Amino acid sequence: MTQIGPGNDVAIGVDVGGTTMRAAIVGTSGDLRESFHQPSPRSPSALRDFVHLALESTKLPVRGIGIGCKGIIDAASTRVKSLPGDLHFLEGRLLSDVVGAGELSVCAENDARAALVAEALWGAARGRRNVVMLTLGTGVGGAALVDGRILCGASGAAGHFGHVTIDPRGGLCICGNYGCVETLFSSRAIESNYWAHLHRAAPAKLSLDSDGRPPDTEAIFRTAAEGDECARYVLDSALEHLAAAIVGYLHTFDPEVFILGGNIAAAGPQLFDPIRNKIAQRTRILLGREVPIVFQKVVGFGGVAGAAGLVFLREGLLKIG
Numbered sequence: 001m002t003q004i005g006p007g008n009d010v011a012i013g014v015d016v017g018g019t020t021m022r023a024a025i026v027g028t029s030g031d032l033r034e035s036f037h038q039p040s041p042r043s044p045s046a047l048r049d050f051v052h053l054a055l056e057s058t059k060l061p062v063r064g065i066g067i068g069c070k071g072i073i074d075a076a077s078t079r080v081k082s083l084p085g086d087l088h089f090l091e092g093r094l095l096s097d098v099v100g101a102g103e104l105s106v107c108a109e110n111d112a113r114a115a116l117v118a119e120a121l122w123g124a125a126r127g128r129r130n131v132v133m134l135t136l137g138t139g140v141g142g143a144a145l146v147d148g149r150i151l152c153g154a155s156g157a158a159g160h161f162g163h164v165t166i167d168p169r170g171g172l173c174i175c176g177n178y179g180c181v182e183t184l185f186s187s188r189a190i191e192s193n194y195w196a197h198l199h200r201a202a203p204a205k206l207s208l209d210s211d212g213r214p215p216d217t218e219a220i221f222r223t224a225a226e227g228d229e230c231a232r233y234v235l236d237s238a239l240e241h242l243a244a245a246i247v248g249y250l251h252t253f254d255p256e257v258f259i260l261g262g263n264i265a266a267a268g269p270q271l272f273d274p275i276r277n278k279i280a281q282r283t284r285i286l287l288g289r290e291v292p293i294v295f296q297k298v299v300g301f302g303g304v305a306g307a308a309g310l311v312f313l314r315e316g317l318l319k320i321g
């Protein structure tokens with residue numbers, strides 16, 4: 001990161017997720033001056049009111065509003081091109097209109113890309129120009145920085161790393177494709193695979209809860225560490241698929257660093273050690289070096305900080321690389 005202009009400039013960063021929306025007043029060092037969160041909006045006016053709450057709480061010079069949002073976002077116009085699910089009411093809308101901030105500039109981008117911007121400006125990708133990031137949670141999201149620019153593609157959909165086929169005979173995915181990374185490594189995939197083992201009465205230490213729900217991914221990692229054969233088998237298989245996918249991304253993008261973020265990445269060495277081992281040997285010939293695979297640094301409010309970073313980049317206050 002290079003800071004071009006000094007001063008007290010701030011931007012409002014907003015992250016609109018499936019369950020929570022967050023906002024913060026963010027300085028050019030990525031520092032959060034004040035932060036806010038509420039359940040995800042159920043109407044455009046709820047989002048507007050939330051953003052104005054943050055906007056009105058500061059007297060510092062606000063350079064703009066940055067919004068990171070699920071779905072496919074046209075950054076040039078701030079239009080939400082595609083957003084299935086609970087936030088569907090934003091589809092087709094210009095986020096700049098929804099927010100209604102008058103003269104203030106509004107930037108918008110997909111939330112995984114905003115998280116990567118945060119890493120590029122203040123985190124694990126600082127000073128780098130070629131970076132790939134995966135977010136591992138209920139699904140698998142991602143974004144890539146290619147020669148210093150966030151990869152968007154012809155229609156803005158580039159970077160759907162969770163929807164690359166790893167097993168051509170694999171299960172049907174939410175996206176309509178088969179055997180995607182997300183069907184093999186995601187909290188949904190890991191939990192449903194553990195459930196399938198329980199259903200077959202395989203030897204397992206965990207069981208369904210009183211409502212019939214399978215154990216969550218965190219519990220499966222924990223019990224694997226304690227020696228549960230079923231959890232170990234499920235995670236070994238999931239990690240094998242994730243590692244295979246990462247090898248493909250490394251060969252495609254040749255990044256300086258590869259970042260893993262999201263809830264599952266918090267599993268730490270249990271996730272990173274086997275993956276690093278599997279990958280190093282398989283990328284030796286083409287890449288000739290070991291690409292660092294690291295945990296995201298800007299956690300928690302990373303999407304918010306990155307959304308504010310979009311404003312700083314547009315205003316020329318910061319630059320990537």
Ligand SMILES: [Zn+2]
Binds near residue numbers: 163177180
């Ligand atoms: Zn898919």
